[in-house]
Amino acid sequence: MFLTPLKETLAGLFRAYGAILFAPRPWIGALFVLATFWFPNAGFSGLLAAMTGMMTAKLLKFRNLESGLHVYNSLLVGLSLGAYYMLDLHLAVLIALGAVLAVFATVAMADIAWRLGRLPILSLPFVIVALTVTLAAHSYGTLSRYLLPLAPNDGLISPFIDQFLTALGSAFFTPHPVAGLLLFLGLLITSRYLAVLAIAGFLCGFSVYAFLSGSPHPDLVAWNGFNFILVAIALGGVFTVPSLQSFALAMVGAVIAALVTSASETFMLVYGLPVMALPFLITTLTILLALTHRPASDSLQLILDAPALPEKSAERARLAMARHGEFNSVPVLAPFYGRWQVYQGFDGAHTHQAPWQHALDFYIVENGQSYHTDGASLNDYFCFGLPVLSPVAGYVVKTLDSLPDNAPGQVDLENNWGNHVLIRMSNGLCALVAHLKQGSIGVKAGAYLYAGQPMAECGSSGRSPQPHLHLHVQWGETLGLATHPFHLTTVLHQSNDPHATSPKQARFKLFSRPVEGDRITMPKMDPILVESLRLNVGREFSYQVIHNNKSANRSLSVTLNLTGQLRLTSDSGASAAFTAQDHLLAFYDRTGPADAFLDAWLLALGLMPLTDGELSWHDQPSMQLLPMTAKQRWVGKCLFPLGTGIDSRYLRQWDGEFWQQSGQHRLNFAFGMQIHAESIVTIEPRIGCRSISIKSDTGTLQATLLEVGQKADAGIPAWKIKA
Amino acid sequence: MNNETKPTDDTSAKKRWHKPTLTPHRIGSLNKFGSVSGGHYQDSFEAISIASLIEEYGSPLFVLSEQRLRNNVRKLLRAFETRYANVTYSWSYKTNYLAAVCNTLHQEGAWAEVVSAFEYEKARQLGMPAEKILFNGPHKERPILERVVAEGGRIHIDHLDELYLLEDVAKEAGKQVDVTMRLNFDTGFTEPWSRFGFNIESGQALDAARILGDSKHLNLCGLHSHLGTFILDPRAYGAQIRIMCAFMDKIELQTGCEIESIDIGGGFASMNALQGTYLPPEQVVPSMDQYAEAICTALNDATRERDMQGRGRPRLIIESGRAVVDDAEILVSSVVANKRMPDGRRSVVIDAGVNLLFTGFWYNHQVTPTRQLEGVAEDTVLYGPLCMNIDIMRASVLLPPLNVGDSMIFSNVGAYNNTQWMQFIEYRPNVVMIHSDKQVSIVRAAEDLHVMTAQESIPAHLCSLETQQDI
């Protein structure tokens, strides 16, 4: 009974320690606690401050207690005081006051910083409070100075490595190689990439610091060198998605931090104050704030709203790119019902030339002809007069529908776009649908359209020798401005390329940029399949799982977390987020402990188009989902430190009673080494995923549905049905 | 068919000898059925020669074209799917339930629409999953309902007694059964088929919907109606959609049900000439696009609100039968005898009669000779082989003289003949299908004595033909 609150309190405390080096796991935080006790005076001071901060935050009911955010600034205040003064009753009082102040400062400043540009507050409150308290301490005669018992060069490993470790240790006011080693181990376990950034950042920052100052005082490096490390970690590993560019940014940051460190030292010396984390904060916050004013790009992605360990953010970005294709391309729906053919694609020879190169033209062709009878009248054309849908959600900016439709073969070169609807999306870009039929537009400027809303009919006005539909996305609200890349999403794409692997077979795509002659079909949602795979909050599934000849009963349930994210959570605590839309169920962000059963589900059902008919598609789920031996896993981690995707190909068919969905999963290691697995799923109408089987080189996993249920909610009783 | 017919007059050839004909002089003897086959002939179907077909498979002979069937259903789906988001086509089995026909259409994505235990069982035997079978019709007995409920087929309720019976079946099976209600009403365009389903104007349909709303075991989720057959005015469908959708909105509000599908039945006309119509079918039969335009425009309008609320548009189900299969099949028949009638008219006896061509009762089928006929075309009666007075294939058709053994094509016979034909007097002949790759195979073998008597059994005392003493 008491154990749980106690455990939670401890976990919160440990997380606060971990947070200083961006390590989320409590036990790593515990390791850091240990490191601070290399100098017990500082260690106890820190602990005292942390507990005071924690109690304050709890008493005042500040939110997000469990994240340790409020506490780590208090903790740092304690550590810093403990590094300079003897811990006695006087200091304890000062620490307690500082810790309380740090909590207020954190809550107040975090909000301001967030509004400023979603900036993280980092340890800014600590620095301000610590400076305040230190200045105050100057006038308190009751405090006695404490000198850290720094044995000059114990020589742990080598002078330079020791210097790095000492600098790392000073992030916790424990400038000693042994403490630094413990911290480094914790960092290494948390993230190999962060560890590399720490070393590289220190090297860069230190080299420049040493180069400019001639021979830096080793004490200054020991006390302030951690700034280079923290800048590199924050800029290259936590607030940006890892990439070459973000690595370069991290190094540039570390170098600038060296400059700022020198400046701060000179300035602070005047007041007899330590530099502490000031260079780190000035450098990191300035660079991050400046970067928020830059257009998004795939090479340097800022992730201020969702900072994460680099392995995780790299995986998120990789999966997003694999699924959504080109970064920055605007997803739009097919603007029609049924199957149409591309008349002219991007960079088309006829009219799709810069700055209008990002455009698609559609029409309908049957047996090579776009018309029946003789094509002399507009009504002979298959697509003439067919409904045109809004490809995006947004406000109608402009419409024109008074121009006559040209007789076949004629063009109106004066009004290139003909009758059209221009729609402004929430991202500020506009979608244009053009060459519409005279008098067919049923929406007015100012109206809000949902994506897929019928709004006009296909015509042949403007520069249109035969009825067709023109679609593009452009920069502003004036007709004919430069176009912006876009792609069709959730469509069936049938390639016309004879060299494509299966040209006849339509493939479901989240990113489709068809070329001339390709066919695009707006897929039909299958309501029974949607219902069969409905994952409502509180839904529970229990399975009998036979994994490598061991049988166990396992369960999965659907949960909703505080940020409104739906997750499929296994009884092991492992979980994955998902989104469910009309046409799609997609899983991502697998977290938690190892769980072969959840991994099997995610591998076999990770991306599910909920559409009718026989269907094939591709996905690139995380390599962690693939069953591997311990050795393979290790090799994989070395080869792909930031993770990589599996080449997964899926095929779903209806067999008369169930949907059968098979998947072929391949991961290419270097040197022709390949890991392969096969998944087969049966989905029963209105029941759900009845069985999953995974066969791979390392064994088999077979899961059979036992029961589906729903947790009770207020006023709604629970239910259960046997499969 | 256009590219298969050839002009008669070969001006370069020398004048040849013609069989002499008697042509009674009639004033204004214009053929009232428009196009006359007299001057045209067609010696092949889907690039296979008729003569070779007769030689291999005999006469009379039904010939199906797989490719035409596929093209027709694709044309229908293209017309509807480019105009509405959620379209399902369901093959009306009674129109032609030869397995080869059904499976061709199922391969193109068609569901099955059945109206009897037999048709349901046949669809299941062909491998159709129950939830893609719509079970219509006024006659469904308990045993078949029990099977359909167990398998999850889609039942369209026709009357109250069926509703109560189904409720009981569902209760016993311990199931919640999704059902569709068949409706009838007056669109103002056609004669209402009020004998099927629940009438809207009288309030009967609303009552039934309320009963379903209160039912513990039946869950109303679809509406169905079938206006009739050979409907030449697409506006009738627009009116049908508006009436059905208004009813849908009303019952959803009043009973809390959620309608997922709107089934508009069939009835699209095919390129055939109904007896008593004066204009040729090319001029009166609307195109699939015209039907689709009328239906989808009305449906998009009537369901705009739902779509805006993100509820999705209901599934539109189309059960068109004749328009999809009619022109995919021909009947080949041969001349048995020529006869002069007492009134002077020429008559020809052929080997196919109304036993095979049931639709001959209401259509004037196109009759096309298979070789270039010489001589003057003359008003001719075509009699079938039955020894019955009703067996008239065409009461009046302009044809030049024919020889015994000449063959002719009856066209657009795909709908309702292979199902309504009767075993009467004659054996029924082979039905062959020309595959898309021009291979030909028998899809229903000709009957013989064995087939004809297989179901019979003779009581022991009737086995011998001897006179029995003790009876």
Ligand SMILES: Cc1ncc(COP(=O)(O)O)c(C=O)c1O
């Ligand atoms: C319920 C129902 N659906 C569909 C059809 C098929 O009609 P058609 O062949 O006229 O398209 C019929 C025919 O009577 C029917 O009764």
